[in-house]
Amino acid sequence: MKDGPDIARIASLIGDPARANMLTALMAGAALTASELALEGGVTLPTASSHLAKLIEGGLLTVTAQGRHRYYGLAGPQVASMLEAIMGVAAGVGPKRARPGPREPAMREARVCYDHLAGEHAVKMMDTFLARDILVRDGQEIRLGPNGASHFIAIGIDMERLGPSRRPVCRDCLDWSVRRSHLAGQLGAAILDKILAEKWARREKDSRVVTFSQKGRQAFEKAFLEV
Amino acid sequence: MKDGPDIARIASLIGDPARANMLTALMAGAALTASELALEGGVTLPTASSHLAKLIEGGLLTVTAQGRHRYYGLAGPQVASMLEAIMGVAAGVGPKRARPGPREPAMREARVCYDHLAGEHAVKMMDTFLARDILVRDGQEIRLGPNGASHFIAIGIDMERLGPSRRPVCRDCLDWSVRRSHLAGQLGAAILDKILAEKWARREKDSRVVTFSQKGRQAFEKAFLEV
DNA sequence: TCAATGCTTTGATGGAGATCGAACTATGAA
DNA sequence: TTCATAGTTCGATCTCCATCAAAGCATTGA
Numbered sequence: 042m043k044d045g046p047d048i049a050r051i052a053s054l055i056g057d058p059a060r061a062n063m064l065t066a067l068m069a070g071a072a073l074t075a076s077e078l079a080l081e082g083g084v085t086l087p088t089a090s091s092h093l094a095k096l097i098e099g100g101l102l103t104v105t106a107q108g109r110h111r112y113y114g115l116a117g118p119q120v121a122s123m124l125e126a127i128m129g130v131a132a133g134v135g136p137k138r139a140r141p142g143p144r145e146p147a148m149r150e151a152r153v154c155y156d157h158l159a160g161e162h163a164v165k166m167m168d169t170f171l172a173r174d175i176l177v178r179d180g181q182e183i184r185l186g187p188n189g190a191s192h193f194i195a196i197g198i199d200m201e202r203l204g205p206s207r208r209p210v211c212r213d214c215l216d217w218s219v220r221r222s223h224l225a226g227q228l229g230a231a232i233l234d235k236i237l238a239e240k241w242a243r244r245e246k247d248s249r250v251v252t253f254s255q256k257g258r259q260a261f262e263k264a265f266l267e268v
Numbered sequence: 269m270k271d272g273p274d275i276a277r278i279a280s281l282i283g284d285p286a287r288a289n290m291l292t293a294l295m296a297g298a299a300l301t302a303s304e305l306a307l308e309g310g311v312t313l314p315t316a317s318s319h320l321a322k323l324i325e326g327g328l329l330t331v332t333a334q335g336r337h338r339y340y341g342l343a344g345p346q347v348a349s350m351l352e353a354i355m356g357v358a359a360g361v362g363p364k365r366a367r368p369g370p371r372e373p374a375m376r377e378a379r380v381c382y383d384h385l386a387g388e389h390a391v392k393m394m395d396t397f398l399a400r401d402i403l404v405r406d407g408q409e410i411r412l413g414p415n416g417a418s419h420f421i422a423i424g425i426d427m428e429r430l431g432p433s434r435r436p437v438c439r440d441c442l443d444w445s446v447r448r449s450h451l452a453g454q455l456g457a458a459i460l461d462k463i464l465a466e467k468w469a470r471r472e473k474d475s476r477v478v479t480f481s482q483k484g485r486q487a488f489e490k491a492f493l494e495v
Numbered sequence: 496t497c498a499a500t501g502c503t504t505t506g507a508t509g510g511a512g513a514t515c516g517a518a519c520t521a522t523g524a525a
Numbered sequence: 526t527t528c529a530t531a532g533t534t535c536g537a538t539c540t541c542c543a544t545c546a547a548a549g550c551a552t553t554g555a
Contacts, residue, residue, distance in 0.1 A: 051354060055276065057543075086503090087546080130346055318513080319513090
């Protein structure tokens with residue numbers, strides 16, 4: 042007994058429906074205010090405030106105060122990865138494969154995961170990068186391959202801005218819908234930025250779903266899948 | 269709201285201390301009886317029985333009845349991976365990096381994770397395999413590399429027995445202590461079997477810790493790290 | 496200084512669920 | 526059959542914690 046880390050502590054934090062909904066909302070990547078999260082969690086402000094305090098105490102969330110607003114966000118990519126892993130199990134062993142839910146198909150195809158792209162498109166992209174040695178695995182780490190940097194520059198990713206930071210440039214994240222890895226980290230975030238900036242796709246309002254336009258999808262495939 | 273899988277449901281299952289201890293105990297790989305799990309969880313038999321019923325209902329555990337014994341085990345490698353992921357976050361953001369605990373250093377070095385080896389040694393081994401193209405990544409999947417099969421046969425792993433099964437031969441699992449991947453799947457299990465069969469290392473009683481002997485460690489390094 | 500907005504704290508309430516003793520069922524052994 | 530062991534079910538208790546209304550701070554703007 043008492044082996045390893047205190048898993049019950051953090052699991053019970055996620056185990057409350059209101060908190061789980063808040064965390065799920067934050068998977069969309071944007072930091073949200075307490076009022077917004079109260080709405081997501083389906084509780085009143087005082088209740089939400091109490092939940093948020095616990096999530097911070099538990100190390101799952103961080104706050105940044107800006108004037109009279111306080112923005113809450115996931116404490117880091119590690120937390121996001123863990124949440125996706127739990128989603129994977131929940132989706133797999135769920136209560137008899139219940140109704141897939143209206144938005145689920147779209148979510149499987151493309152969605153925002155914290156700050157990068159997830160879903161089938163993202164997994165295919167990751168596969169391509171690895172197959173072409175644009176990215177290479179080094180244990181759990183992922184690094185730029187031999188011709189990686191030049192490739193991303195050619196596509197129009199500003200590699201200069203992925204400067205020195207504690208956050209790794211590349212990182213993988215387990216996809217709950219497809220159960221395969223997709224690209225996270227600074228580069229993953231930059232690619233999502235690019236896709237949205239070029240208007241190849243747009244984010245659905247109040248959702249993590251990402252919808253590609255006809256032309257946008259072609260441009261995306263040309264840039265990232267047909268290398 | 270109500271996006272994606274029901275994460276709160278399964279997180280709350282893990283969130284109870286008694287259940288969390290049971291699950292952690294099952295990470296050692298062996299299926300245990302209800303009485304043994306009651307002991308692990310620190311509760312009486314009736315309480316444990318109720319917990320176990322919930323864990324099965326939730327899809328995290330499976331039972332196999334044998335005479336008057338009922339053996340409980342993790343529902344699959346997916347569940348084991350998820351638990352390790354949670355441990356990762358719990359270890360990282362834990363309450364002020366509390367006392368590391370007596371057994372923790374040994375756990376970091378080498379331990380059993382469900383049915384394969386985890387810890388620093390396992391991570392180094394995985395790195396070597398990938399660096400030498402004995403194993404190769406293909407997205408989230410891991411496959412045998414060009415000279416992979418022959419290499420394992422030379423070492424003495426019976427590749428024939430890793431026959432057709434729904435379970436993948438190779439799989440990666442995120443290590444909570446080192447936060448890097450190690451090898452799971454049928455091959456990971458076979459390698460652990462080999463290590464124990466050759467008596468290069470032995471399992472500590474009532475623990476997940478794996479201790480290498482002086483000579484065993486050399487043999488292990490020769491076989492798996494100096495390829 | 497006053498009012499308005501955003502959020503936290505306090506206190507009271509209620510409900511869910513963890514717990515155990517005791518009774519019950521099932522398997523195996525004598 | 527009878528006893529013993531393994532496990533589940535039932536019922537009662539009790540504790541924890543999620544919840545919200547109301548009051549308290551803090552920041553912004555007039």
